Amino acid sequence: MDYQAFQATLSSPVMWIVSAPLVIISVSQAIMFLGMCRKEAAAIGISKEKVNSAMRSSALTALGPSLSPVIVMLSLIVSIGAPTAWMRLCDVGAARTELGVCSLMASLLGVEMNTETFGAEAFTYSLWGMALNNFGWLGMVFFFTHRMDGITAKMEEKFDSKWIKVMMNSASIGLFAYLLINQIQSLAMTKLTPAVIGAVMQLLITKGFSKNKRLQELSLGISLLCGMLITQALINAGIVA
Amino acid sequence: MSFDQRVIKNGRLSMGLAIIANFLPAIVYSVMYGTFPGIGGILTIWGTVAASYGVSWVVQVIAYHPTMGAAGSYIGWLAGSCGDIRMPAASIAQTMAEVEPGTHEGTVIGTIGVAMSVLVSASIITIFIFIGNAVIPLFPQFITDSFSHIQPALFAAVYIDMMKRDVVHGVISLVVGFALYKVMALVGISTAFITVGVIVATVLIARVMYVSRAKKNA
Known part of the structure; x- marks a missing residue:
């Protein structure tokens, strides 16, 4: 299968059909629990006005953060196709997590995303990688949520919760260190330039404009755009090669 | 029920x-x-x-x-x-x-x-x-081409964001991780194990720093 034929498979009707069920289940589940809880709220005497204001405010709160991964979303559409991007952004795993998994899978096969080396095999690896990664959270919830009250009590007794927090942070730092190193390990300017611009912009926005909350929400998007566009401009101008 | x-x-x-x-x-x-x-x-x-x-x-x-x-x-x-x-x-x-x-x-x-x-x-x-x-x-060609630079930009920006909480740990982990990556790749260790190696090294560095800071405060 040549590259163009492979690209067509990414957004074939079949991919839309197999990607839809998870989104449908997630939305139906939300609607079902919404109905259950509204009934329960009425039964325990919470007024309709309060319930409506809770619904309105939570919907508004969700607006901003739902929009913020739009740049990564566009790049996911380009590299793994719209149906898969849609399904994976509607389920657990942030946009950057899904991109991280695809990047890991590409590195397992020694290929690179957004190039002709990323073909049907690498895409299959990515599909399995995202499914197995998400299964980690889904499986945990499926097997343990109904007996979680006992588990949390035992955990607090047994472990140093401060260290658990540090360990969790450092594990995700380690992962992103790997992902970043894997990108820049050849020390090629085409890889270093976007990394440096992205890092500097992120530092500038989060440190320099720390009081502007709107800007903080957009910071990752802005840093990405600057990194991508400036690098491409420098390449086109022949400055970075 | x-x-x-x-x-x-x-x-x-x-x-x-x-x-x-x-x-x-x-x-x-x-x-x-x-x-x-x-x-x-x-x-x-x-x-x-x-x-x-x-x-x-x-x-x-x-x-x-x-x-x-x-x-x-x-x-x-x-x-x-x-x-x-x-x-x-x-x-x-x-x-x-x-x-x-x-x-x-x-x-x-x-x-x-x-x-x-x-x-x-x-x-x-x-x-x-x-x-x-x-x-x-x-999209013009320029924009479509620029998407191929998103990964280094994204991972670097996220890394900066994460290491803000502990800059020293972030810098050490990146340097040690880089060296480890190069050595493991040179020896021919597979990617899956390099990933694990870098993550484990980062957690170990955090543990050493956590213990030594706890001692200092004690």
């Missing part, structure tokens, strides 16, 4: 269906194009994602449980973004309805907040996927 029992029954049913749906694209694509990675391949993939995200699977689900409750956990972990969308939505809903978190009233209202936030984000993502899918072919 009590409210809590109904939550668990319906929650587990939808989670079970979701787990099946989660694997659907991978299975169908593998069969259609004959690209199934084999049992060995699947295990390598599983090991790699477990090394990368396994700690989050376990710790996040446990850590968010007291705030999200059972129903919130079922909806929230299926839709994702628990930290940055679901929890804020639950907490603003509780504030607006003047109920206390941790009480039965708080759980019911918090769940309403989580459910509403899922409906909003699923709609927004769906709309933007369709818009994106339609406009991407119209």
Whole structure:
């Protein structure tokens, strides 16, 4: 299968059909629990006005953060196709997590995303990688949520919760260190330039404009755009090669 | 059946269906194009994602449980973004309805907040996927080309964001990680193990720093 034929498979009707069920289940589940809880709220005497204001405010709160991964979303559409991007952004795993998994899978096969080396095999690896990664959270919830009250009590007794927090942070730092190193390990300017611009912009926005909350929400998007566009401009101008 | 029992029954049913749906694209694509990675391949993939995200699977689900409750956990972990969308939505809903978190009233209202936030984000993502899918072919070459630079920019920006909490640890981990990556690659160790190596090294560095700081403060 040549590259163009492979690209067509990414957004074939079949991919839309197999990607839809998870989104449908997630939305139906939300609607079902919404109905259950509204009934329960009425039964325990919470007024309709309060319930409506809770619904309105939570919907508004969700607006901003739902929009913020739009740049990564566009790049996911380009590299793994719209149906898969849609399904994976509607389920657990942030946009950057899904991109991280695809990047890991590409590195397992020694290929690179957004190039002709990323073909049907690498895409299959990515599909399995995202499914197995998400299964980690889904499986945990499926097997343990109904007996979680006992588990949390035992955990607090047994472990140093401060260290658990540090360990969790450092594990995700380690992962992103790997992902970043894997990108820049050849020390090629085409890889270093976007990394440096992205890092500097992120530092500038989060440190320099720390009081502007709107800007903080957009910071990752802005840093990405600057990194991508400036690098491409420098390449086109022949400055970075 | 009590409210809590109904939550668990319906929650587990939808989670079970979701787990099946989660694997659907991978299975169908593998069969259609004959690209199934084999049992060995699947295990390598599983090991790699477990090394990368396994700690989050376990710790996040446990850590968010007291705030999200059972129903919130079922909806929230299926839709994702628990930290940055679901929890804020639950907490603003509780504030607006003047109920206390941790009480039965708080759980019911918090769940309403989580459910509403899922409906909003699923709609927004769906709309933007369709818009994106339609406009991407119209982008000038310059923009389409620039997408190939998103990974270094993204991982660097996220790294900067994460290491803000502990700059020294962040810098040391990156330097040690880089050296480790190069050495392991040189010796011919497979990528899956390099991933694990860098993550384990970072956690070990954090442990050493944590212990030595605890001693200093003692």
